[in-house]
Amino acid sequence: MKAIIRVGLIAALLLIGMEAGAARDAYAQAPTFLLAWGSQGAGPGQFDAIYAVAVAPDGSVYTADGANGRLQAFTSGGEYIREWGGRGSADGQFIYPSAIACDAAGNVYVADTGNDRIQKFTPAGVFLGKWGVSGYGPGQLSGPRAITIDGEGNVYIGCWGKGGVGKFTPGGVFITEWFDSPTGALGHVYSLAVDASGNVYAANTCQNRERVDKFTPTGTPLAQFGGFDYPTASPATAVNSAGEVYLMSTYLNEVLIFAPGGSTIATIGGFGTQPGRLDTPLAIALSPAGELYVGDAGNCRVQKFSATAATPAQGSTWGRLKSLYR
Numbered sequence: 206m207k208a209i210i211r212v213g214l215i216a217a218l219l220l221i222g223m224e225a226g227a228a229r230d231a232y233a234q235a236p237t238f239l240l241a242w243g244s245q246g247a248g249p250g251q252f253d254a255i256y257a258v259a260v261a262p263d264g265s266v267y268t269a270d271g272a273n274g275r276l277q278a279f280t281s282g283g284e285y286i287r288e289w290g291g292r293g294s295a296d297g298q299f300i301y302p303s304a305i306a307c308d309a310a311g312n313v314y315v316a317d318t319g320n321d322r323i324q325k326f327t328p329a330g331v332f333l334g335k336w337g338v339s340g341y342g343p344g345q346l347s348g349p350r351a352i353t354i355d356g357e358g359n360v361y362i363g364c365w366g367k368g369g370v371g372k373f374t375p376g377g378v379f380i381t382e383w384f385d386s387p388t389g390a391l392g393h394v395y396s397l398a399v400d401a402s403g404n405v406y407a408a409n410t411c412q413n414r415e416r417v418d419k420f421t422p423t424g425t426p427l428a429q430f431g432g433f434d435y436p437t438a439s440p441a442t443a444v445n446s447a448g449e450v451y452l453m454s455t456y457l458n459e460v461l462i463f464a465p466g467g468s469t470i471a472t473i474g475g476f477g478t479q480p481g482r483l484d485t486p487l488a489i490a491l492s493p494a495g496e497l498y499v500g501d502a503g504n505c506r507v508q509k510f511s512a513t514a515a516t517p518a519q520g521s522t523w524g525r526l527k528s529l530y531r
Contacts, residue, residue, distance in 0.1 A: 238481035243255075260493070266498060297326075302318065356403060386411070386418040400448060406419050
């Protein structure tokens with residue numbers, strides 16, 4: 206009888222464990238360091254402060270060197286291609302450019318923060334147009350710090366001074382905006398990303414908490430990731446094809462990766478100058494293949510990491526059950 210009860214108990218526990226494992230998010234292998242490039246300065250391939258990183262559909266990497274007021278383009282291996290810009294308010298010039306996004310054709314959109322405007326360029330840096338009116342009214346911009354583009358070409362902009370997220374056509378015609386998050390007001394927006402379904406992710410701070418809020422394309426709140434209580438925040442976000450959400454914490458010098466269900470599945474970084482370590486990172490971006498690029502501002506370099514590699518959660522569940530019967 207005891208043997209029967211024991212077998213039944215084991216079977217029940219195994220069933221519970223398998224159900225729990227199926228419901229849990231998959232663990233992921235943390236991205237590994239691949240390469241880095243850059244040094245301090247104003248020459249080709251050098252940086253003073255990397256405010257933004259973006260990856261074009263062809264794999265080209267664009268950086269916004271905010272202090273030098275310019276954009277630089279590199280190959281995916283870090284080889285310098287070209288640059289354009291300069292500090293100022295004329296067409297093609299910037300004052301603290303803080304965000305970059307590329308559309309399906311490879312055109313480059315820049316959040317020209319100090320000039321309260323968006324500028325658009327060809328992949329070669331040829332000026333195509335601009336838009337933006339300073340202010341706090343519908344469609345106006347106050348310190349645009351974040352930009353992303355969905356599959357239909359719609360442009361989403363987040364402002365530090367105004368807060369909220371604004372949605373525009375590729376030509377800059379205002380569509381809508383929103384200011385509410387899953388838990389209340391949407392704070393200062395520092396970074397935006399969009400997934401394959403068109404959902405929008407906003408890295409922001411509200412009451413000194415770093416977090417990522419998820420919305421539908423029309424601004425309906427869906428979920429929230431993170432929520433770390435730190436006094437000096439400048440978070441950034443990205444989302445990969447598997448729906449995993451990346452949150453970069455400047456304060457922690459880390460990039461945290463969340464499963465679609467919200468659990469933390471990997472962390473990379475930590476303060477330092479060694480490969481894979483970070484000092485005041487200000488930007489992240491993902492390539493079409495899921496490789497991670499980090500604008501490691503304090504070290505005046507860009508670092509490249511591999512994509513995450515998911516593994517089933519059931520392996521952890523079985524190991525835990527096995528330990529109960531030793």
